[in-house]
Amino acid sequence: MGKVAAAVCTVAVCAAALVVVRRQMKSSGRWAKAEAILREMEDKCGAPTENLRQVADAMTAEMHAGLASDGGSKLKMLISFIDNLPTGDEKGLFYALDLGGTNFRVIRVQLGGKESTIRRESEEFSIPPHLMVGSSHELFDFIAGALAKFVATENEDFHVLPGKLRELGFTFSFPVRQLSIASGTLIKWTKGFHIEDAVGEDVVGELTKAMQRVGLDMRVAALINDTVGTLAGGKYNNPDVVAAVILGTGTNAAYIERTHAIPKWQGPLPKSGEMVINMEWGNFRSSHLPLTEYDQSLDAESLNPGEQIFEKLMSGMYLGEIVRRVLMRMAEEASFFGDNIPPKLHIPFIIRTPDMAAMHHDNSSDLKVVGCKLKDVLEVHNSSLKMRKMIVEICDIVASRGARLAAAGIFGILKKLGRNTVKDGEKQQRSVIAVDGGLFEHYTKFRNCLNRTLQELLGEDTAENIVTELSNDGSGTGAALLAASYSQYLQIEGSSS
Numbered sequence: 001m002g003k004v005a006a007a008v009c010t011v012a013v014c015a016a017a018l019v020v021v022r023r024q025m026k027s028s029g030r031w032a033k034a035e036a037i038l039r040e041m042e043d044k045c046g047a048p049t050e051n052l053r054q055v056a057d058a059m060t061a062e063m064h065a066g067l068a069s070d071g072g073s074k075l076k077m078l079i080s081f082i083d084n085l086p087t088g089d090e091k092g093l094f095y096a097l098d099l100g101g102t103n104f105r106v107i108r109v110q111l112g113g114k115e116s117t118i119r120r121e122s123e124e125f126s127i128p129p130h131l132m133v134g135s136s137h138e139l140f141d142f143i144a145g146a147l148a149k150f151v152a153t154e155n156e157d158f159h160v161l162p163g164k165l166r167e168l169g170f171t172f173s174f175p176v177r178q179l180s181i182a183s184g185t186l187i188k189w190t191k192g193f194h195i196e197d198a199v200g201e202d203v204v205g206e207l208t209k210a211m212q213r214v215g216l217d218m219r220v221a222a223l224i225n226d227t228v229g230t231l232a233g234g235k236y237n238n239p240d241v242v243a244a245v246i247l248g249t250g251t252n253a254a255y256i257e258r259t260h261a262i263p264k265w266q267g268p269l270p271k272s273g274e275m276v277i278n279m280e281w282g283n284f285r286s287s288h289l290p291l292t293e294y295d296q297s298l299d300a301e302s303l304n305p306g307e308q309i310f311e312k313l314m315s316g317m318y319l320g321e322i323v324r325r326v327l328m329r330m331a332e333e334a335s336f337f338g339d340n341i342p343p344k345l346h347i348p349f350i351i352r353t354p355d356m357a358a359m360h361h362d363n364s365s366d367l368k369v370v371g372c373k374l375k376d377v378l379e380v381h382n383s384s385l386k387m388r389k390m391i392v393e394i395c396d397i398v399a400s401r402g403a404r405l406a407a408a409g410i411f412g413i414l415k416k417l418g419r420n421t422v423k424d425g426e427k428q429q430r431s432v433i434a435v436d437g438g439l440f441e442h443y444t445k446f447r448n449c450l451n452r453t454l455q456e457l458l459g460e461d462t463a464e465n466i467v468t469e470l471s472n473d474g475s476g477t478g479a480a481l482l483a484a485s486y487s488q489y490l491q492i493e494g495s496s497s
């Protein structure tokens, strides 16, 4: 090789080396920046125990305010008109219709009193997205149509007594101003529903009209919220149930309150001295909540800005979307995915909470599932292990914050009930929180974190007697049970005897 050629070669090698070094510098700078964004977010999402105690105290204070007067608090503390929960003596065939945020279920149960087990059948449908933002007429027609088809499949295991109408418990998981056990008006939509003409409407009236349109002769015996249904279903199975929490598309809680502790209740005092309260805790907010820029922008761009702040920190509809927003900032400011931002990452709600949970639960050494999700959801084909690890960490931070805040909310309810400590010299009553919802059921790391945090807040001695219990489809079965408790035929039989 001649001298010139050798020199050219050296220059080329040097230049190539320089490119590699530059790339490495760029890449390490990139990771450092991404790491900084992650740490900042971790810091802001932190929910240390002391902070959770403040959140719980704020929850208890808001509960008092909401019970004192309508409009007195961010917590509506809605009176459910349920003053008697099912006892187990109920008999007969009852239907339930459970309209949640993502799915709706139709259920029938044949109850035979304490001596016999419940016979139960159900079917689940997903709600077509266009019906969530269309007209109330269309939505109710769709629901009534599905119910009518389900009723048509009733076999001889189920029987309605001759001359009696089939009765239905309607679980409607949105804030309703209840007027009686079987009537109420919609206060507002949540969880991505937005049907203008339904707000202020008589929900049972709308459903009844739709049932008539499809030729279904059925009577709504009880209009309830999913939390109230879960409470009824939970207590039917376990008398120690004192409260119910939903962690699904949205979040909410209900509990059994003593009537004398509800100053705003003007009605007759029930014999039981108790009333189920639907807290609508999704709308809770407090200066103690660890809010970040991601939460602020999510809220501002949502269908209901300024509302449901507690819900937007922890429920299934939003957790994945928070993760997307963090990744978006990392992509923009730290070129986390390389020089280009993956186009799919721009699409709101593209990362669903089940995707997030799958990545978070990935136990493989090379985080295979994370790699697959990145490919399938964001069309990112060449993710490094380092990148995958950081994504799992983001999922962990977002899920842990939500789960810890949910635990703080439960702790607040227990405080309101005076069940958060062991009283001196007394044997502590057992308290069970019935929990329903796809998030709690399927997102194991979320559920474990919630349970751990609740124990942490209660302390070892008290924690022994306070547990959460998954109440799978408690809200649907509970609605059928409540239809039985509040059956018109019971009232007729009761008054004639």
Ligand code: ADP
Pocket: 099, 100, 101, 102, 103, 247, 248, 249, 250, 315, 316, 317, 353, 354, 355, 357, 358, 436, 437, 438, 439, 442, 443
């Ligand atoms: P709804 O809240 O509509 O009544 P569900 O209780 O079935 O319905 O909850 C559905 C929600 O639960 C989904 O929107 C999703 O956010 C969450 N979810 C379902 N499956 C999972 C999963 N595997 N991991 C995490 N979240 C899940």
Ligand code: MG
Pocket: 099, 100, 101, 173, 226, 248, 437, 475
């Ligand atoms: Mg539900």
